[in-house]
Amino acid sequence: xxxxxxxxNWNKDDSSPILKIMTLPIAFIMIALGIMTILxxxxxxxxxxxxxxxxxxxxxxxxxxxxxDDTPLKLSHRFISTLESLVALAYVLLGLAGLALTGxxxxxxxxxxxxxxxxxxxxxxxxxxxxxxxxxxxxNIAVGLKVLVGLSAIVIAFSKFKKLAEEx
Amino acid sequence: xxxxxLGPIVIAVxxxxxxxxxxxxxxxxxxxxxxxxxxALIIGAILMAYGxxxxxxxxxLAIAATFLGAIFxxxxxxxxxxxRAKGDH
Numbered sequence: 683x684x685x686x687x688x689x690x691n692w693n694k695d696d697s698s699p700i701l702k703i704m705t706l707p708i709a710f711i712m713i714a715l716g717i718m719t720i721l722x723x724x725x726x727x728x729x730x731x732x733x734x735x736x737x738x739x740x741x742x743x744x745x746x747x748x749x750x751d752d753t754p755l756k757l758s759h760r761f762i763s764t765l766e767s768l769v770a771l772a773y774v775l776l777g778l779a780g781l782a783l784t785g786x787x788x789x790x791x792x793x794x795x796x797x798x799x800x801x802x803x804x805x806x807x808x809x810x811x812x813x814x815x816x817x818x819x820x821x822n823i824a825v826g827l828k829v830l831v832g833l834s835a836i837v838i839a840f841s842k843f844k845k846l847a848e849e850x
Numbered sequence: 851x852x853x854x855x856l857g858p859i860v861i862a863v864x865x866x867x868x869x870x871x872x873x874x875x876x877x878x879x880x881x882x883x884x885x886x887x888x889x890a891l892i893i894g895a896i897l898m899a900y901g902x903x904x905x906x907x908x909x910x911l912a913i914a915a916t917f918l919g920a921i922f923x924x925x926x927x928x929x930x931x932x933x934r935a936k937g938d939h
Contacts, residue, residue: 706883707891711898714920717865721858721916722906737869754874754883761872810857812907819858823865830869 697747705747706754712740720826724815730822734829741834750841757838762831769824776817776824779807792816854915855907862919863926870927888925895921 697705716736723729744755780789784798791799792807793816809819875883895918902914 703883703887707887707894710891710921710924711895713869713924714866714895714917717862717869717920717923718902718906718914718917720865721862726906755872756874757872765868810855810860812855819861823861827868 701747705743709740709744709755712743713737716740716826716830720822721819723822723826724809724818725813730825731829733822734826735833737826737830738833738837741830742837745834745837745841750838750845757831757834762835765827765831766835769827773821773824773828776807776820780817788817788821790816790818792820793818855910858907858916859919862916863923866920866923867927870924870929871931873924873928873932875928875932892921892925 713736716733716739718733719726719728719736720730720733723733741755741757744753748754777788780791781787783789783791783803789798792804792809793814794801794804804816807817807820809815809817811819896913899913899915899917902917904910904912905914906916
């Protein structure tokens with residue numbers, strides 16, 4: 683920051699105490715609402731992307747208010763890369779299971795609408811819900827986790843770059 | 851007749867646990883999220899769940915059980931594993 687330029691103290695080093703006290707509980711609520719949106723994605727508006735973005739919103743909220751080093755919601759590089767890889771693999775494997783069993787990629791083997799797979803295999807992939815939506819909720823969960831770590835990683839990287847630029 | 855659907859609740863707890871393992875509540879920080887804050891959060895979450903109602907499974911309990919499951923998963927995850935994982939972030 684250029685010398686001689688006035689800036690308010692609350693914006694210089696630290697956030698306001700009100701923000702600091704309220705942000706973490708609000709982030710908890712946002713994350714829980716995001717999880718609820720993901721798990722209701724097959725019967726209500728919303729789904730994997732929207733819920734994942736809501737969870738990432740809670741994480742980004744904490745990063746902005748507490749700073750990238752002092753945030754209580756810390757996502758390590760290892761956690762981000764592991765989760766991103768695992769959920770992408772899960773999505774592809776669910777698609778390949780449909781391809782292997784019926785010849786159609788991403789066939790809903792849990793729902794089994796056309797009766798193309800044996801009932802025993804359909805029971806394994808069935809979602810324990812009143813709607814019996816098959817693999818759709820699992821795909822929503824995979825997309826939600828992927829969006830959550832992806833959007834958070836972007837903001838964490840930008841915060842780190844900003845910090846590096848300020849230090850230079 | 852209320853039919854409690856356990857599947858989404860269990861998945862919400864697991865999902866919340868995964869995210870909760872990243873929440874470091876024992877940092878020497880100024881956010882003052884103590885046991886009284888957790889109790890206030892739980893009370894607020896129950897009120898919110900009552901306001902949300904039977905969502906997203908419409909013949910379930912009168913409160914949003916998935917939402918409450920996610921809150922408890924987050925709290926359990928942060929209490930059991932939060933702050934203990936060594937990250938490079």
